[in-house]
Amino acid sequence: MATDTATDVFEAHRSVLTGVAYRMLGRVADAEDVVQETWLRWSGTDREQVRDPRAFLMRVTTRLAIDRLRQITSRRESYVGPWLPEPMATDLGRTTPDAAERALLAETVSLAVLVVLESLSPLERAVFVLREAFGFPYGEIAETLDRSEAAVRQLSGRARRHVEERKPRFEVDPRQRQELTEKFLAASTSGDIEQLLALLAPDARLVGDSGGKAKAPLRVLETADKVGRFLLGVAQRPIEEPELVITEINGGPGLVIFSRGVPDAVMSLDVADGRVQSVYIVHNPDKLAAFAR
CATH class of the missing domain: 3.10.450.50 (Nuclear Transport Factor 2; Chain: A,)
Incomplete structure (x- = not known):
């Protein structure tokens, strides 16, 4: 696979990879670091052996985000005053014209929901983001996290209940x-x-x-x-x-x-x-x- 083709494939998935990493980590800089590390691993991989580039990139990004999340948790425990995610400028009205899709993405990227996600375990947070924000099927999430589909469904249900109990209500219009x-x-x-x-x-x-x-x-x-x-x-x-x-x-x-x-x-x-x-x-x-x- 030529270098230009490898770059094109990666860039075609960059926005989704960044979206997953940001929802996982709550910081733009951390998300960008994870996506950059994913690129380095992608560019150094024998891509002829990769049957599904999207699945490969998502798996690498999610696992790197889980590792980074575990590392930065201790930092937040010593934070002075309340901690909020790093705000991010978005333009969902332009990128997602479908009203239902826009509402879903807006809710899962809101500061309020990202604060609630902080109380989930790294695995629960990964499952919630992949399933609720991006609609990945349970089987694909199971492969991404190297877990059984039954375990992923259990994680998903627990995370969803937790978020629903604690997230604020939103005006959808x-x-x-x-x-x-x-x-x-x-x-x-x-x-x-x-x-x-x-x-x-x-x-x-x-x-x-x-x-x-x-x-x-x-x-x-x-x-x-x-x-x-x-x-x-x-x-x-x-x-x-x-x-x-x-x-x-x-x-x-x-x-x-x-x-x-x-x-x-x-x-x-x-x-x-x-x-x-x-x-x-x-x-x-x-x-x-x-x-x-």
């Missing part, structure tokens, strides 16, 4: 989420506390991730009043040459805050029943590099 995000931004920046509280669910919560490298709550804030007043305080914080950009983040509308052209924070919302249920703010500069201009 992208336009409604977009409109509410815009109203939420307007209320926050204008200092209209009454309007802001009207947009927040009574039991709304805010999770801020700074890693100890920026100002953010060291605990999860709960109740609309606490969340609203914190956000108004953030809006009044002086920022040099501020710029606010609404864009799709992790499958839903989000906000990127720039200071002098450098990403300062990313905010994402969970929306259901016409109100904001959860606010996620990533203020750790190490997790914002992907949004640099």
